[in-house]
Amino acid sequence: MDKIIDITELALRDAHQSLIATRLGIEDMTGICEELDNAGYWSIECWGGATFDSCIRYLNEDPWERLRTFKKLMPKTKLQMLLRGQNLLGYRHYQDEVVERFVDKSAENGMDVYRIFDALNDLRNLETSIKAVKKAGKHAQGTISYTVSPIHTTALFVDQAKRLQDMGVDSICIKDMAALIKPQPAYDLVKGIKEACPGLRVQLHAHSTTGVTLVSLMKAIEAGVDCVDTAVSSMSLGPGHNPTESLIEMLEGTGYTTKVDLDRVLKAKLYFSKTLGRYKQFLSAVTGVETEIFKSQIPGGMLSNLESQLNQQGAGDRLTEVLEEVPRVRKDTGYVPLVTPSSQIVGTQAVLNVLMGKYKVLTGEFADIMLGYYGASPGDKNMEIVAKAQDHAKKEPITCRPADLLDPEWAKLRAEAEALEGNDGSDEDVLTYAMFPQVAAKFFATRAEGPMNLGKDPEEGAVDAATAAEHQGKIT
Amino acid sequence: MDKIIDITELALRDAHQSLIATRLGIEDMTGICEELDNAGYWSIECWGGATFDSCIRYLNEDPWERLRTFKKLMPKTKLQMLLRGQNLLGYRHYQDEVVERFVDKSAENGMDVYRIFDALNDLRNLETSIKAVKKAGKHAQGTISYTVSPIHTTALFVDQAKRLQDMGVDSICIKDMAALIKPQPAYDLVKGIKEACPGLRVQLHAHSTTGVTLVSLMKAIEAGVDCVDTAVSSMSLGPGHNPTESLIEMLEGTGYTTKVDLDRVLKAKLYFSKTLGRYKQFLSAVTGVETEIFKSQIPGGMLSNLESQLNQQGAGDRLTEVLEEVPRVRKDTGYVPLVTPSSQIVGTQAVLNVLMGKYKVLTGEFADIMLGYYGASPGDKNMEIVAKAQDHAKKEPITCRPADLLDPEWAKLRAEAEALEGNDGSDEDVLTYAMFPQVAAKFFATRAEGPMNLGKDPEEGAVDAATAAEHQGKIT
Ligand SMILES: [Co+2]
Numbered sequence: 047m048d049k050i051i052d053i054t055e056l057a058l059r060d061a062h063q064s065l066i067a068t069r070l071g072i073e074d075m076t077g078i079c080e081e082l083d084n085a086g087y088w089s090i091e092c093w094g095g096a097t098f099d100s101c102i103r104y105l106n107e108d109p110w111e112r113l114r115t116f117k118k119l120m121p122k123t124k125l126q127m128l129l130r131g132q133n134l135l136g137y138r139h140y141q142d143e144v145v146e147r148f149v150d151k152s153a154e155n156g157m158d159v160y161r162i163f164d165a166l167n168d169l170r171n172l173e174t175s176i177k178a179v180k181k182a183g184k185h186a187q188g189t190i191s192y193t194v195s196p197i198h199t200t201a202l203f204v205d206q207a208k209r210l211q212d213m214g215v216d217s218i219c220i221k222d223m224a225a226l227i228k229p230q231p232a233y234d235l236v237k238g239i240k241e242a243c244p245g246l247r248v249q250l251h252a253h254s255t256t257g258v259t260l261v262s263l264m265k266a267i268e269a270g271v272d273c274v275d276t277a278v279s280s281m282s283l284g285p286g287h288n289p290t291e292s293l294i295e296m297l298e299g300t301g302y303t304t305k306v307d308l309d310r311v312l313k314a315k316l317y318f319s320k321t322l323g324r325y326k327q328f329l330s331a332v333t334g335v336e337t338e339i340f341k342s343q344i345p346g347g348m349l350s351n352l353e354s355q356l357n358q359q360g361a362g363d364r365l366t367e368v369l370e371e372v373p374r375v376r377k378d379t380g381y382v383p384l385v386t387p388s389s390q391i392v393g394t395q396a397v398l399n400v401l402m403g404k405y406k407v408l409t410g411e412f413a414d415i416m417l418g419y420y421g422a423s424p425g426d427k428n429m430e431i432v433a434k435a436q437d438h439a440k441k442e443p444i445t446c447r448p449a450d451l452l453d454p455e456w457a458k459l460r461a462e463a464e465a466l467e468g469n470d471g472s473d474e475d476v477l478t479y480a481m482f483p484q485v486a487a488k489f490f491a492t493r494a495e496g497p498m499n500l501g502k503d504p505e506e507g508a509v510d511a512a513t514a515a516e517h518q519g520k521i522t
Numbered sequence: 523m524d525k526i527i528d529i530t531e532l533a534l535r536d537a538h539q540s541l542i543a544t545r546l547g548i549e550d551m552t553g554i555c556e557e558l559d560n561a562g563y564w565s566i567e568c569w570g571g572a573t574f575d576s577c578i579r580y581l582n583e584d585p586w587e588r589l590r591t592f593k594k595l596m597p598k599t600k601l602q603m604l605l606r607g608q609n610l611l612g613y614r615h616y617q618d619e620v621v622e623r624f625v626d627k628s629a630e631n632g633m634d635v636y637r638i639f640d641a642l643n644d645l646r647n648l649e650t651s652i653k654a655v656k657k658a659g660k661h662a663q664g665t666i667s668y669t670v671s672p673i674h675t676t677a678l679f680v681d682q683a684k685r686l687q688d689m690g691v692d693s694i695c696i697k698d699m700a701a702l703i704k705p706q707p708a709y710d711l712v713k714g715i716k717e718a719c720p721g722l723r724v725q726l727h728a729h730s731t732t733g734v735t736l737v738s739l740m741k742a743i744e745a746g747v748d749c750v751d752t753a754v755s756s757m758s759l760g761p762g763h764n765p766t767e768s769l770i771e772m773l774e775g776t777g778y779t780t781k782v783d784l785d786r787v788l789k790a791k792l793y794f795s796k797t798l799g800r801y802k803q804f805l806s807a808v809t810g811v812e813t814e815i816f817k818s819q820i821p822g823g824m825l826s827n828l829e830s831q832l833n834q835q836g837a838g839d840r841l842t843e844v845l846e847e848v849p850r851v852r853k854d855t856g857y858v859p860l861v862t863p864s865s866q867i868v869g870t871q872a873v874l875n876v877l878m879g880k881y882k883v884l885t886g887e888f889a890d891i892m893l894g895y896y897g898a899s900p901g902d903k904n905m906e907i908v909a910k911a912q913d914h915a916k917k918e919p920i921t922c923r924p925a926d927l928l929d930p931e932w933a934k935l936r937a938e939a940e941a942l943e944g945n946d947g948s949d950e951d952v953l954t955y956a957m958f959p960q961v962a963a964k965f966f967a968t969r970a971e972g973p974m975n976l977g978k979d980p981e982e983g984a985v986d987a988a989t990a991a992e993h994q995g996k997i998t
């Protein structure tokens with residue numbers, strides 16, 4: 047009997063986040079939900095990440111309504127989301143009650159599997175959400191943000207998985223947002239976790255940017271991985287993920303198989319290949335493979351962000367210097383993984399270092415990373431820069447869990463949200479406001495006009511690489 | 523000590539044949555030859571296949587001069603070509619002396635490694651060229667045209683490899699032009715050949731169309747393959763091949779490594795990414811992965827050919843019927859592999875069957891396949907259709923090697939060639955004429971005007987998918 051390898055389908059979340067800057071509107075997804083729901087996926091990722099922000103910022107679409115729509119159209123398959131631990135889907139730490147209420151409300155609206163990560167791999171930032179997910183009776187997936195550095199050994203990641211198991215997660219996700227995980231390290235890491243954490247389910251999420259990660263998925267499967275992430279082929283590759291169809295086909299004769307119905311996936315391929323033509327203006331400029339990432343550690347989305355920042359300063363010619371500065375800045379932070387939001391924070395600081403002189407100017411966010419306000423760094427920080435950050439931000443470094451410093455804020459958030467035009471008084475609206483205060487205010491006021499669709503007739507939707515680059519850079 | 527895996531670089535031949543319909547002009551290659559020559563490849567494929575035809579048909583470029591240019595610019599690395607056995611680079615069988623003279627002249631002009639294949643895997647069609655290559659002191663690579671059918675077992679291919687070894691080849695190539703070779707079959711086949719043919723070097727050539735073959739390369743490496751084919755990343759993927767950089771990177775930590783210098787490959791990446799923008803009008807419409815090939819057995823280039831044939835007949839709506847007919851026609855031929863020229867012959871017959879009624883009309887080429895004039899088929903033919911072919915073509919079926927029926931023809935070819943305006947009297951010109959009589963006549967007359975370059979400024983070179991599709995369909 048072949049061993050079943052489960053699949054999480056990414057077409058409805060990470061795939062379009064990676065390929066067309068998270069612009070896919072709900073009406074370009076509803077038509078294929080029934081096929082996807084019947085295809086036999088272990089789960090369908092369809093919410094969280096940058097989709098919430100994109101819904102209210104660009105699409106005039108209520109993200110909670112989107113979730114309810116998915117639940118109605120896909121009742122058979124577990125819906126999955128990406129959650130940034132104590133940051134939820136926003137960019138600051140929230141007090142525990144807000145995290146708990148977010149988990150409760152999303153579970154109530156239909157969410158089943160929560161992939162919970164922290165940009166720094168500070169597991170204290172996952173505790174509250176893991177507990178809340180377990181309390182809601184849902185699947186809590188503890189995440190390792192995969193990165194490569196002198197301190198990020200297999201042993202370190204395996205230890206992290208053990209600690210997540212102790213925290214009660216239902217599964218582990220190795221999350222490789224920059225396509226850095228090579229076949230042998232993938233094998234070693236999965237093997238290590240399976241041996242150290244008997245009975246713990248392991249899943250591998252890898253982007254395809256460097257071209258090697260389908261091989262890594264194969265090796266992870268040989269090492270005992272239970273589930274892998276892929277995207278329907280017409281929504282795959284480049285900065286996205288490996289094609290679902292290729293994953294299914296490649297297993298023939300290996301002793302592994304999937305339960306996913308290829309014919310339904312091929313229907314979804316056709317559906318999305320038509321859809322994607324309407325979003326050309328947002329298409330990623332990256333389409334082939336970029337192995338330079340192995341050297342620079344800079345994910346594709348971050349690269350386009352850096353280019354765009356430099357161009358805005360009329361300093362496009364200094365990209366090479368910035369690319370060389372990024373690893374140095376990252377080392378000073380104690381080798382934080384480069385994923386939203388640390389990728390932006392490290393990248394912007396590297397730009398400033400090159401343009402203004404090394405650490406002459408510090409962003410508030412960079413100072414916060416150095417002072418522990420995002421959590422503990424994986425390795426030792428450069429204490430000289432910590433001192434500069436302290437000086438700059440007029441704050442003391444902290445070692446506690448950042449959210450421990452926060453006072454209860456739910457009542458205040460509710461009051462502020464309710465004061466906004468168009469707010470409907472629901473907890474969902476309070477949460478939307480909590481995560482994106484300015485954008486939410488504007489969204490509540492225009493919500494009644496209904497979703498906008500940014501797709502264009504393929505003929506008129508000319509490729510505007512500059513526009514596309516600006517809108518990218520959310521790396522998850 | 524890591525085992526060294528050799529690499530054959532395809533950027534200068536199969537990559538642009540697959541991606542931009544073989545249109546790359548010599549002046550878009552010379553600038554990177556030095557880097558490629560110093561990169562540490564086992565060989566650089568740069569001649570043969572459809573390049574000869576394309577040179578004289580579209581580029582007004584002397585293919586023999588192209589070969590001499592490559593030899594001058596890449597003196598350190600073995601140059602490699604693809605040779606269609608007794609067909610040389612043309613579309614009929616040549617008498618042995620012509621084959622011998624072609625091999626001698628190409629060796630004299632700089633060719634080192636001859637990858638020799640036959641569309642039907644009839645090894646008698648490889649004999650003369652293999653002997654000639656050995657006599658010239660060059661590397662003879664015997665090729666297995668990989669295909670999938672009820673009769674094409676691992677054992678059958680291994681037996682073919684053994685017979686090639688007995689014929690004195692220096693190495694074996696498993697040639698997977700349609701990206702059909704999955705990881706486990708790749709492992710089994712390489713293992714089988716290595717065990718059955720001790721000491722014989724094995725190389726794997728696989729296209730990337732279905733998205734699975736980088737994994738197959740990994741498995742082939744684990745099974746003992748000596749050399750793999752890849753193309754610089756900016757000239758890779760889609761109907762092309764796996765990226766050289768990804769192959770190099772993916773081996774880290776596996777116990778295998780390459781001798782290829784990644785920095786030089788990255789320079790070539792940049793070079794070709796600029797070049798390719800100038801050939802947009804010829805760009806393949808296929809860019810992602812197409813796993814449908816596993817079902818239909820129809821390679822990507824053949825598919826676009828069929829679409830174009832049907833559209834010319836105003837019958838574009840009957841593609842699905844044709845796609846279903848192709849496997850039936852192929853079965854009737856005794857499961858010939860689908861590669862140039864059998865792919866075109868089977869495809870055209872399938873179109874006729876759908877449009878005119880089943881085998882109501884037969885092309886001359888299809889009749890010839892059924893009657894053995896291309897060689898022996900791998901399996902049993904449908905004898906009813908053989909009878910029809912006999913009736914149609916007024917010819918008897920044959921079982922001998924097709925070239926055995928040919929009379930000496932060199933003197934006649936020389937006389938005909940010399941009568942043409944612009945012919946320079948060389949053996950090379952006789953060979954050019956022998957392979958493409960009409961096109962050569964026109965080319966000799968205009969040769970003095972020098973090479974044309976079909977590249978265009980990226981701004982004006984708008985994508986014309988229809989044009990591109992017409993020029994594709996050479997599947998090697
Ligand atoms: Co991701």
Ligand SMILES: [Co+2]
Binds near residue numbers: 698
């Ligand atoms: Co080929």
